[in-house]
Amino acid sequence: MCDSELNGLEMISEAATGLPAPIKKDFLKAMMGMLGGLSNIPAAWVRRSTQGIDDTTKGRSLVASELAKAVAKEATLDPEILQAAAEVYLPDKVRKTKNRIHVAQRAADYVSGMTEDGANASAPDEDWMNLFSRFAEDATSERLQDMFGRVLAGEVVHPGSFNLRTLRAISEMDQ
Numbered sequence: 001m002c003d004s005e006l007n008g009l010e011m012i013s014e015a016a017t018g019l020p021a022p023i024k025k026d027f028l029k030a031m032m033g034m035l036g037g038l039s040n041i042p043a044a045w046v047r048r049s050t051q052g053i054d055d056t057t058k059g060r061s062l063v064a065s066e067l068a069k070a071v072a073k074e075a076t077l078d079p080e081i082l083q084a085a086a087e088v089y090l091p092d093k094v095r096k097t098k099n100r101i102h103v104a105q106r107a108a109d110y111v112s113g114m115t116e117d118g119a120n121a122s123a124p125d126e127d128w129m130n131l132f133s134r135f136a137e138d139a140t141s142e143r144l145q146d147m148f149g150r151v152l153a154g155e156v157v158h159p160g161s162f163n164l165r166t167l168r169a170i171s172e173m174d175q
Contacts, residue, residue, distance in 0.1 A: 096137035099145065103136040106149020107156075114157055122159045124152075131164055135171040144171075 075081040087095065124132065132152065139145045147170060154161050162170075 095140075099137050099139050100133065102142075102145045103139060103148045103152065106146050107152035108149075110150055110153035111156060114153065116157050118157065120159065121157050124155045124159065128155070128162075128164065128167075131167055135167055138171070147173075 072085075075085055123129075132148070132155075136145075136148045136152075139148050151162050151167070151170060
């Protein structure tokens with residue numbers, strides 16, 4: 001290849017280097033159609049300038065992946081870190097369902113321990129249950145789960161004992 005052909009390929013390569021990716025791809029495809037195998041040379045020159053960046057990125061990804069595996073393995077030995085990871089990485093639906101289950105278990109414990117004859121017992125109103133469920137799913141502490149368990153047990157055994165405003169107040173209570 002003569003110097004003028006190389007200069008022309010350098011110009012094509014330089015023109016392609018600054019183009020946005022979709023345009024660059026189509027431009028190089030057009031050049032390949034027009035120039036045949038010669039367009040591989042500018043494509044290689046374009047890739048050459050980004051190859052170092054790609055290699056560094058792949059290296060960092062590999063190191064980060066291996067480090068994450070090592071940290072995850074170490075974290076399984078510490079219950080507090082494991083709990084924190086579960087809070088961060090578990091989907092909200094799973095966490096909220098877990099909280100509801102804990103509240104339901106507490107309610108079952110309280111209902112089974114009540115000495116009432118159950119003559120007045122009934123399922124809570126649907127609106128009441130909808131609001132209660134939303135508050136129960138956000139109850140992450142044992143104290144609040146216990147409190148909501150007591151409320152649900154009381155509402156089943158003595159319908160109308162807790163109105164909607166009371167539920168909201170309980171959900172916002174702190175020590």
